[in-house]
Amino acid sequence: MTGTSGAVRVVLLEDDAPLRERFVGILSAWGGGELVAACATLEQALVALDQHPVDLLMADLNLPDGHGIEAIRRLRQRHPDADAMVISVLADDETVLAAIEAGAVGYLLKDADSIELVEAIEELRAGRSPISSSIARILVRRMNKPAEDPAGPALTPREMEILRGIAKGFTYTELAEWLNMSRQTVPVHIKNIYRKLAANNRSEAVYEASKRGLLRL
Amino acid sequence: MTGTSGAVRVVLLEDDAPLRERFVGILSAWGGGELVAACATLEQALVALDQHPVDLLMADLNLPDGHGIEAIRRLRQRHPDADAMVISVLADDETVLAAIEAGAVGYLLKDADSIELVEAIEELRAGRSPISSSIARILVRRMNKPAEDPAGPALTPREMEILRGIAKGFTYTELAEWLNMSRQTVPVHIKNIYRKLAANNRSEAVYEASKRGLLRL
DNA sequence: AAGCCCATACCATAAATAGGGTATCCAGCG
DNA sequence: CGCTGGATACCCTATTTATGGTATGGGCTT
Incomplete structure (x- = not known):
């Protein structure tokens, strides 16, 4: 070389x-x-x-x-x-x-x-x-270019927090404790995230989010 | 500009x-x-x-x-x-x-x-x-240089395929059909992936894999 | 030839998730 | 002033995972 x-x-x-x-x-x-x-x-x-x-x-x-x-x-x-x-x-x-x-x-x-x-x-x-x-x-x-976000439905701040938690492998309960919210509220946010990212489960959501640069890797 | x-x-x-x-x-x-x-x-x-x-x-x-x-x-x-x-x-x-x-x-x-x-x-x-x-x-x-992999335990080809499937949100059954393997074999690979990536579940695995550049985003 | 790793297969159980509803509170917006 | 959307909360159930074992055959390396 x-x-x-x-x-x-x-x-x-x-x-x-x-x-x-x-x-x-x-x-x-x-x-x-x-x-x-x-x-x-x-x-x-x-x-x-x-x-x-x-x-x-x-x-x-x-x-x-x-x-x-x-x-x-x-x-x-x-x-x-x-x-x-x-x-x-x-x-x-x-x-x-x-x-x-x-x-x-x-x-x-x-x-x-x-x-x-x-x-x-x-x-x-x-x-x-x-x-x-x-x-x-x-x-x-x-x-x-990593700062590209076309076709990207913006996630709310709360959803971003949830998303980060998902990426770290937190469960509903852990997420709820971490963010001081009810355990029942967590899945609501998660479902909203799925909708926005066109995902059907956690791993797909993390994958999509990574692809769109929503997660700092 | x-x-x-x-x-x-x-x-x-x-x-x-x-x-x-x-x-x-x-x-x-x-x-x-x-x-x-x-x-x-x-x-x-x-x-x-x-x-x-x-x-x-x-x-x-x-x-x-x-x-x-x-x-x-x-x-x-x-x-x-x-x-x-x-x-x-x-x-x-x-x-x-x-x-x-x-x-x-x-x-x-x-x-x-x-x-x-x-x-x-x-x-x-x-x-x-x-x-x-x-x-x-x-x-x-x-x-x-995206081909950097320090401290990165290499995944076997099979595990890479499984990993990609996980990132796309496939279930055990879908994974098994996709890769023509038994439905019972899938979780074995997944567990090995978790061990290698120090993850405890799918989303964490995808996150770690993304961070290590194992997944093309 | 022995050993190790990969890939394969099966079983069983406890935990977590996805998906369906319903409802309240509050803030921003026309 | 209503409407909308975000954030919050609760319930229920079917599906999916995670995790624990056990076991066999093939391939590569030592």
Whole structure:
């Protein structure tokens, strides 16, 4: 993962021939890398990843025969210490997040004025993450997103307390004592919670509440 | 949030006088901004944020009288549509994540060769996130880390299936049918799950499992 | 080969829950 | 000033859980 020894063994995956050739040229001119394979299809890349030792995968995502994320996944399986970087025009949230989750640690947009391939590789090897600013925004947005509450019927304060108690495994009686209310009142609140969360029992309610971020985990 | 009309009203927060003056100079030379305030302390910044309309806060984090994150929080309260960017030497995970969670959408390291202030502002106003690559790595690492399981007794595959069923509110009988097992076998697995998660009932188990990231929410 | 864990199966009982009603008090709102 | 909704309280019953045992076969590891 970290910038270790000598030449960086690179697998390049890019279906556009001119661009691929350009990348190959840049990598050849550079002294620090060894281009293991320059692939035009996902299939070729998967084979290359299986057959050679690899330190770095630079992959496009929209390929004629599949999705570059597959290559990233394969890389993580076969070469857990290698890095994966995306170079693509795709910048929608779903794609970007899927790529990052698949293990990509770098993500350059193709529309970047001039892709500084070598610089990006060196950043990567130094343990940093070269990422285009529009991609970075997606990540930032994602991190701050737990504060989402659409389609969420609000629970009353009392119901929130009950809900927290349920999550901690309290029984009716314990809940009643904890909140100083009648043991008979507890199930009323719980039933209201079920209605609002579209749940039919405690565990489902806790699950739904967790999913909607109503419980601090 | 998005780059809208004319001059960007900027509040600058930087305790180091030379650097602050440099930033002031850059912003003055630039045509697109209006420097609302150049603050040397957190206190000054909080006051400035309360008193003026603001589109952008550029803040250092380690301040003599407090933490710049406070300023970011204040910005989000008073000017929800404004952007916050961090310019700091701090790059530890905790600080970075706290800043992002507080609402920072940009984060430049001071050790960047030459901070392209104007360029960063324009990126920000265009809805992108200028972020130093070492900071970006922290975000990327964070996103992929839900796979953390310290102190977590692993559940068997069978137990995971049962757990998911519990979260969906299935009863013993439904669970048994769903997983094609005897109705009597179900509670055995459930009891094992309780033991491993230190829970005493379904809702507590779901809560613990959620907390430990065992359930995809 | 012995041991351990997982998965499977069954039985029985006490406790807890879900779901159905009904009713009072109070606060906010048109 | 009524109406509505939240919070409170009580009752009853069928269903579901939780928990205690006991036991067998398969698979993996030592």
